[in-house]
Amino acid sequence: MLLVAPKVAYPTASALDKAALELERALGISKATRDANACAAYASDESEAIGRAPDILVIAASRDDVVKTLAIAESCGVPVTPRAGGTGRTGGAVPVAGGIVLATHALTQVKEIDRENLLAVVEPGVVTGQLHELVEKEGLFYPPDPNSLASCMIGGNLAENAGGPRAFKYGVTREYVLGVEACLMGGRVIRCGKRTVKGVTGYDVTALFVGSEGTLGVFTEATLRLVPKPRAIATVLALFDETRRAASAVSALIAAGMVPRCLEMMDHATLDAIRSQGVAIDPRARAMLLIEADGDPTAVDDSLQKIGDSLSSHEGLVDLVAAQDASQRARLWEARRMLSRATRKIAKYKLSEDVVVPRSRIVDLLERVDVIGQKENVQHLTYGHAGDGNLHVNFLWNDDEERARVDRAIEALMRATVDLGGTLSGEHGIGIAKIPYLHFEQSEALIDLQRDLKRVFDPKELLNPGKIFPARGHSAC
């Protein structure tokens, strides 16, 4: 994890002056400012990444503002960091070269909700949770549900290809993006994708934009696929005496062909963190599963029965509770929801990774994390989307001097993940934070190919510089 900015070219003072002047003229001072306080508020996101405060802040009020900003920035040679909700966990919205932060959070229009064709057309500043509410009123459903859904925005969700617990059944953001409008450096506007579920006309440029972490273009519109809102939901909470047995119960459910919408797991250290906040959890429990099924009422009843039967017959089960109404369900989710808060209280600092391993290797990963934690003497807890093999390994510490050990632990975690056939990131992206580990997973040939793709969109490398890829000639920073 880098706490300092990677090497990038800073804009010159004269380039900044020129860009600022042109932006003020083109957009007006209400939308483009050099005010230091205003700019400072856009220097960080919800990761630990430390960047360099932007010199100019643009808050776009229209696509046209985005186009003008990208045209002026390119002509002046000033880097641009796009930003929507700023809730990213790997520094994707953190400017590392100063320059311009181009904020799209004021583009909040829901242009269309098409019930018949199951789609919505929205701007990048729409808050994900608000989109959920809006479409659910129409009997529709937008599945991606990142933990930050109360404040994260569609633009950032697309940029990072966000996931969430429901991804086990429904897949991640990518599966719900039919098309986008994206503005490129220089001001080109690209509309790609479709309004239909199927479509194979040309390359899948839409898929290339999704997950590109704001390095290829700035989203100004997204056409999102919706599904019918599930009519029933049921939640099951299962406590186990050992994490290994909880993980094996997950494998058994999946092997039996069950597809609940969420399959969350919390390990013993996570349960202890929750207990420390005054939540009563059976003292015999050393692991928790939270399983949620949705669909038609009959199908959900049937799933609930089968999940219950499968768990009950599994070794190590301590307790099993099911909930079908909303308030019972909320109680079962309480422990999961308070997790972020609970971990923040037991240590001053935390880094939450989001590695993914093939499902069958979850137990192996947990064992390796224990070994790593012991070796580096770093406190840790693990929870996450066990159904997907996507685990949030949290390393916790209190003193700055512990930091070097934490860094070694993270590096060892990344190596273990790749060694087990996994991937560095399931939903947070690479951003700044994971650049040093990219070459663990990807060959130099693949990294070079991606750099070349980046230059097609942004030949001067001014859009969100210092993200995803290590500096040329350095396989790791």
Added chain:
Amino acid sequence: MLLVAPKVAYPTASALDKAALELERALGISKATRDANACAAYASDESEAIGRAPDILVIAASRDDVVKTLAIAESCGVPVTPRAGGTGRTGGAVPVAGGIVLATHALTQVKEIDRENLLAVVEPGVVTGQLHELVEKEGLFYPPDPNSLASCMIGGNLAENAGGPRAFKYGVTREYVLGVEACLMGGRVIRCGKRTVKGVTGYDVTALFVGSEGTLGVFTEATLRLVPKPRAIATVLALFDETRRAASAVSALIAAGMVPRCLEMMDHATLDAIRSQGVAIDPRARAMLLIEADGDPTAVDDSLQKIGDSLSSHEGLVDLVAAQDASQRARLWEARRMLSRATRKIAKYKLSEDVVVPRSRIVDLLERVDVIGQKENVQHLTYGHAGDGNLHVNFLWNDDEERARVDRAIEALMRATVDLGGTLSGEHGIGIAKIPYLHFEQSEALIDLQRDLKRVFDPKELLNPGKIFPARGHSAC
């Protein structure tokens, strides 16, 4: 539709001689040949596209053969057309510049079927239907089911992002490709993607390869996502007195949140074509729906009941038959399965398009097709995946002199499709056949961007030239 090859640069005789010599040396004459008869067999696919027979045929027996071929071809400046099953419908595997056809049908290894992690690792020459059988024996399921599944191959399915009837519930090939190994011109090998369901490390290069119609790289391996095999299947056949009413019954099912795996529709002309082959269909019927649900037995029973109720209450229903065992189901699918044969018997030539419109516009499209057919006096019939809005509009003719009218009808169909918010191709790709219409749907900026992406993979534009994009400077050929 082009019946002649688009303008591309043919290789020189000396370049061909050099390439042939080097290929024979590197691979041996059993794998690389200039035999005219052998080459002629690789001049066409299952489209009407007419290309130029390759000068050299390479039948690769390993990844290494593919790498060597692409390295030699680039160094000699000879174009390469990759090919797997050769069942494409838009000419993707048809060489238009002669040169080398690089066949991967002999790479038939199924390297791995991982039950626990629900994935398979296969070579490009594996026949899709054989993969179905193999994984179903293990209780798993590979959903994409293009009509040609008995002979089409995974390599071509990935290249064209193939669909099939089951795409309504399960999505198309793209949704099942976790990662690929692809060889680029010059011989670079790129492995991208993952073995996990989630993963957001870097750009989605895998998605860029899928559907790129063999213009970016040649697949030598694919890691495919599998799902648990559904335990039960039920099929419903519904006859309607009017296509418009059948289409509205489809909309009603979808609006009610039902997600059968297939939702196929056949119009009156299609039913007549089937009747002409001696299949008895209620004479009152002017449209047919074929609906198939799968899942757990209880869920399927429930779906069957609901689908039946919804259809029964719909105006215009003539007859309704349900089938749950395999032989009953096969009888209901008989009409759909014999369609290709039936249409070939009623006319000498046919062109089957695969346009997609938003579901709510299906009736509008059918009406426009009638108007177009009448205006150009061209016989036509329409069937296809109504659930996805993906319709196979077939134009039929007997005399070469009718061809100009057919071409005008196809152009009008493409314009109508885009006008209704649709896309030119749902599963066949652009290939050669649809190049003239690409600019109806995509902006010059988007087409140029894709050309630039192509050059990242293939700077000399030697891999599958003359496909997807019109020649530079011509928005239409």
